[in-house]
Amino acid sequence: MKQVSRHSVFRMLGAAVVASVMALPAWAQPAGGSPTLDAIRARGTLVCGVNSGLAGFAQPDSRGEWRGFDVDYCRAVAIALFNDPSKVRFVPTTAQNRFTALQSGEVDMLARNTTWTLSRDTSLGFDFPAISFFDGQGFMVKASLGVNTARELDGASICVQPGTTTEQNLTEWARAARVTFTPVVIERLEEVVGAFVAGRCDAFTTDVSGLAAVRSAQANPAAYTILPDVISKEPLGPLVRHGDQAFADLVRWTHFGLVAAEEFGITAANVQQMTANDARPEVQRMLGKTGDLGKMLGVDPAWLARIIASTGNYGEIFARHLTPIGIQRGPNALWTTPGGQQYAPPFR
Amino acid sequence: MSDAIVDPRYRRKPPKRPLRLSWADERIRGIVWQVLVVGVVFGIIYWLWSNTVHNLEVRRIATGFGFLHREAGLPIAEHLISYEPTDTYLRALTVGVLNTLKVAVIGVILATIIGTFIGIARLSKNFLVSKIAGFYIEVIRDIPLLLQLLFWYTILQGLPGPRQSFHPVEGVFLSNRGLRMPSLVWEGAHTATVLSVVAGIVLAWLYGRHARALQMADGQPRRIWPAAVALIFGLPVAVWLALGAPWTIDWPAMRGFNFQGGMAISPEYAALLTGLVTYTAAFIAEVVRAGIQSVGLGQWEAAQALGLRSGSVLRLIVLPQALRVIIPPMTSNYLNLTKNSSLAVAIGYQDIVSIANTTLNQTGQAIEGIAIIMAVYLTISLSISLFMNWYNARIALVER
Numbered sequence A: 001m002k003q004v005s006r007h008s009v010f011r012m013l014g015a016a017v018v019a020s021v022m023a024l025p026a027w028a029q030p031a032g033g034s035p036t037l038d039a040i041r042a043r044g045t046l047v048c049g050v051n052s053g054l055a056g057f058a059q060p061d062s063r064g065e066w067r068g069f070d071v072d073y074c075r076a077v078a079i080a081l082f083n084d085p086s087k088v089r090f091v092p093t094t095a096q097n098r099f100t101a102l103q104s105g106e107v108d109m110l111a112r113n114t115t116w117t118l119s120r121d122t123s124l125g126f127d128f129p130a131i132s133f134f135d136g137q138g139f140m141v142k143a144s145l146g147v148n149t150a151r152e153l154d155g156a157s158i159c160v161q162p163g164t165t166t167e168q169n170l171t172e173w174a175r176a177a178r179v180t181f182t183p184v185v186i187e188r189l190e191e192v193v194g195a196f197v198a199g200r201c202d203a204f205t206t207d208v209s210g211l212a213a214v215r216s217a218q219a220n221p222a223a224y225t226i227l228p229d230v231i232s233k234e235p236l237g238p239l240v241r242h243g244d245q246a247f248a249d250l251v252r253w254t255h256f257g258l259v260a261a262e263e264f265g266i267t268a269a270n271v272q273q274m275t276a277n278d279a280r281p282e283v284q285r286m287l288g289k290t291g292d293l294g295k296m297l298g299v300d301p302a303w304l305a306r307i308i309a310s311t312g313n314y315g316e317i318f319a320r321h322l323t324p325i326g327i328q329r330g331p332n333a334l335w336t337t338p339g340g341q342q343y344a345p346p347f348r
Numbered sequence B: 001m002s003d004a005i006v007d008p009r010y011r012r013k014p015p016k017r018p019l020r021l022s023w024a025d026e027r028i029r030g031i032v033w034q035v036l037v038v039g040v041v042f043g044i045i046y047w048l049w050s051n052t053v054h055n056l057e058v059r060r061i062a063t064g065f066g067f068l069h070r071e072a073g074l075p076i077a078e079h080l081i082s083y084e085p086t087d088t089y090l091r092a093l094t095v096g097v098l099n100t101l102k103v104a105v106i107g108v109i110l111a112t113i114i115g116t117f118i119g120i121a122r123l124s125k126n127f128l129v130s131k132i133a134g135f136y137i138e139v140i141r142d143i144p145l146l147l148q149l150l151f152w153y154t155i156l157q158g159l160p161g162p163r164q165s166f167h168p169v170e171g172v173f174l175s176n177r178g179l180r181m182p183s184l185v186w187e188g189a190h191t192a193t194v195l196s197v198v199a200g201i202v203l204a205w206l207y208g209r210h211a212r213a214l215q216m217a218d219g220q221p222r223r224i225w226p227a228a229v230a231l232i233f234g235l236p237v238a239v240w241l242a243l244g245a246p247w248t249i250d251w252p253a254m255r256g257f258n259f260q261g262g263m264a265i266s267p268e269y270a271a272l273l274t275g276l277v278t279y280t281a282a283f284i285a286e287v288v289r290a291g292i293q294s295v296g297l298g299q300w301e302a303a304q305a306l307g308l309r310s311g312s313v314l315r316l317i318v319l320p321q322a323l324r325v326i327i328p329p330m331t332s333n334y335l336n337l338t339k340n341s342s343l344a345v346a347i348g349y350q351d352i353v354s355i356a357n358t359t360l361n362q363t364g365q366a367i368e369g370i371a372i373i374m375a376v377y378l379t380i381s382l383s384i385s386l387f388m389n390w391y392n393a394r395i396a397l398v399e400r
Helices: A002-006 A008-022 A035-043 A069-082 A098-103 A118-122 A165-177 A189-198 A208-216 A245-263 A271-277 A281-286 A293-297 A303-311 A314-321 B026-058 B089-122 B127-142 B145-157 B188-218 B225-242 B267-293 B297-305 B310-347 B352-363 B366-395
Strands: A046-051 A088-093 A109-115 A133-135 A137-142 A156-160 A181-185 A203-207 A224-226 A234-241 B173-175 B178-181 B253-255 B258-260 B263-265
Touching (some): A035 A069, A046 A069, A069 A109, A069 A303, A088 A098, A098 B366, A109 A133, A133 A208, A137 A165, A156 A165, A165 B352, A189 B145, A203 A208, A245 A293, A245 A303, A271 A303, A293 A303, B089 B267, B089 B352, B089 B366, B310 B366, B352 B366
Parallel strands (some): A046 A088, A046 A109
Antiparallel strands (some): A137 A224, B173 B178, B178 B263, B253 B258
């Protein structure tokens, strides 16, 4: 911390701002046990940071209940801990405040379309336990524009949200492809989409899944085209604070459990019957009939069986939330199908 | 006022008492309390500081301002200095500061002009004019600024697309991409011309001072304006002609999706400027009205009785007194306008807040980012305050 003293004046200014949030270091010491798990159990609910409203991933429904792909990941962790999918408090976060929310302990975990990058993994103080969704950045244009590939966007105005990897991918791609563009940078999703729909910009760029979600929410989805170009790798997944390995393990194996369940054909409908009848040793270990994998994770043996009974396996979650808005399985298919990349290590 | 007469009772020193080390001694009590209070304040600051540093360290969150020299990679649409996404965060933030100043400085000037105009209109004897001004002030003051900004931005987005843009005059295009105008290709001669305008103004001011001194000496009024016009307009034209009179126009033209060439005012900047100016002008109008009304009617009448013309009455009698009332609240309005410009983030104008927010998000260094924003606004606001306080002191009533 040599740098600290050099800028202590600035630091003190800033410290006063955030120190109030960080003031009580209840889980500051990572040595031994899991401060996050202890805090969640003491509180009785999991606090999960989600997107403030992105169709398919996290959005409140007409009754105010949160629904979506990311939301189900939060619920799955809550089921593992409390056997109750309602023991989650969802905190809507923007692209700008999500990291501060997790760093400061306002939320226990984020499940919010966040790209795993080296700097976020290291200097931001996070851990990415798993990749729940393989995505890539793309472009959406109005079909009437008559553009077929991203390279034709030379000279265009492009709407983009600030503070994400999207912005940096865009400039790097433009430089490599020798495309000049005028950025229109607006923070809130609703407003940036509004500007795109109003014609302020020729194209809107974000992760392809996000484009599909935005398109599905428009009055006339057919009027918009998602260009075939994918300009980046966007491995999205839940993230937790660095240093709490026990909690990171639980989140990681919750994801692997969902994927493995799809691989072994365990669904919400047949999980009871499979727990009772399936003779495959790995299935028996996963569902807690034999072995003590649950104990190793610090939860009870039937944790995964209960998750699947409630949310279904990975494929079911995907089909429930993402297929309806026009997202294909693509790279998110199981590794057993060609092109699929979702892979779970052995439950042993 | 250092030589002002002071009541002799205050000059007398109180009798010296020995300092007793006892709680009964008023001075000892005072010292103890002050040390205690200062100690507690510094203790709290130290605790907040060390706690934050400790927690950042525990969570392995990077600290320091080293990130300023890393490549930013963020796109910025409007920049007064040259900027590429390959430039550093420091340069990106500088662009942001300049964008904030661009809207604040022009906003302050326009809001002052429009506000003064409306404030005077409010006092008009014409029923319609005064009621319209009053209506404007009440409506604009009562609607939150953010809503007004979104309103203006939505209006500007409702303009036709670039291919169907309004085209009132050759080279001028108005569309939902903003206003495109022909621009002058800037050369060294133009910089010299602008500098000679400044020189002309300074010389004209010196000449005016000289003429006034002569008038004080012999009582003869002298005409200043012919020399002033020659210095302010004639000198730059002469410089421009002497340097070869360069005059190349860059005409905007539709190429591909957008207009290329010329100069542009983006809808984001236009919406922000319009919103800030109309909003602040309503407050300034009230300040101006209050200032003018604070000058008693007797002052007008007395000045007229002395035989001064109405222009001179306003300039020599009313305005100097009104300004004393106007300047302090005007400072607050200028500060408000500057700080309100941070709402730019809502409508996509990339000011310092927008760029610093993006920076802190990409680097994850929230404390540093917030500190930069605070330092920038503090610097701008203190500069405005210092200037306005200096001006206020200059025009303050000189008591004799």
